[in-house]
Amino acid sequence: MRHLDLRSAQIFLTVVEEGSIAKAATRENLVxxxxxxxxxxxxxxxGVTLLERSQQGVRLTPAGEAMVHHARLVVQAFNQMRAEMRDYAKGIRGHxxxxxxxxxxxxxISEEILSFIAQHADIKLDLEEQETPLIVRDVVEGTADIGIGPNIFPSDHLQVVPYRRYDLALAVPAMHALARYSTVRYEDTLSCxxxxxPQSSALAQLLDYAAKQSSLIKRTRIRVRGFDGVCHxxxxxxxxxxxPIFLSSTYAQKYNLKFVPLSDSWARPMISIMYRDREALPFAARTFVEHLEASRSTGM
Known part of the structure; x- marks a missing residue:
């Protein structure tokens, strides 16, 4: 019996992606x-069947679907290791x-990242912007060392360090009827x-949850990516x-908006630093966390 190895995992993924053994053979340059x-x-x-074969191609079994997930993690981890080893050979001391x-x-956070890079040229940061639910998933699954985002939907599998206040506000055109208020309840905005x-974002999910606590129905007219697009x-x-209310300094004048703080208790989440286990973090990752902690402002 052959032991599971990286090459087999890669070939299995190729077959799944191509949907055919013949096509996978061509791609892998094998018969x-x-x-x-x-x-x-x-x-x-x-010990289980992973693929059902037919003249039309291959189809994953339930066990095969689970295997795809694990095989991708294995291949991704190996590729990450190979890339990091190349960098270590060039003098990089950590990723x-x-x-x-x-x-x-x-x-x-961008400014703090630039500051860290300036002080630690021998540590390479692999940075990717993602929506918060995906950030939590990647850190939990180990495909990321550190996540930074609003702690709106915390995970029991992560350690969380508060980093910066993240008070929420209602952005309205300057001449809107709600612009004259000093604060506003979210429920009072649902008639607009x-x-x-996008619904996949943590903030959109939080707003959906908050709206469901009301007897009113939220009317979402348009969804756009990024806060600049929302404000525009x-x-x-x-x-x-x-x-976030801190966007007022950037967008209030640019788009002629008024930012009215929300009075709801849930409207004051915190941008947080997330990781699985501080003691298990590589030296470079712990160094980065300590750099962020030195600059954090939680308002507490």
Whole structure:
């Protein structure tokens, strides 16, 4: 019986992606019989059928679907290791895989990242902007070392360090009826058309949850990516929307908006630093976390 190995995992993924053993053989520069033998040995190794074969191609079994997830993690980890080893050979002393939300970038994390790079030229930061639910997923699954985003939907699998305040406000055109208020309840905005980010974003999910606590129905007129897009659409009169209040210094004058703080208790989340286990973080990742902690401002 053949042991599970990286090459078998890669060939299995190629077959899944191509949907055909023959096409996978062409892509991998192998004969079809060699691909079939690899798949058979792989299935013997794990003790279950992974693929159903037919004249139309291959189809994943439930076990095969689970195997795809694990195989991708294995291949991704190996490729990451190979890339890091090349960098170490060039003098790099550490890698930090970071996932960061758009709100964190807008809150000033970009400046702290630049500051860290200036002080630690021998540590490479692999930074990717993502929506908060995906950030949490990547850190939990180990494909990222550190996540930075609003702690709106915390995970029991992560350690969380508060970093910066993230008070939410209602952005409205300057001449809107709600612009004259000093604060506003979210429920009192639901009679208006709303502009929001995609439903996959943490803020959109939070607003959906808050709206469900009311007897009113939220009317989302348009969804756009990024807070700049949200504020721009509001400035054009497409509706009103909830955004971090610190964006007022950037967009109030640019789009002729008024930012009215929300009075709801849930409207004061915190941008946080997230990781699985501080003690298990690589030296470079711990160094980056300590750099952020030295500059954090939680308002507490």
């Amino acid at each position: 079809s019989s060699a691909i079939s033998k690899r798949l058979q040995e792989l299935e013997l190794s794990v 930090v895989r970071i996932r960061v939300s758009a709100s964190s970038l807008a809150a000033g 058309d709303h502009v929001e980010q 659409m509001i400035g054009l009169g497409m509706g009103i929307g909830v955004v």
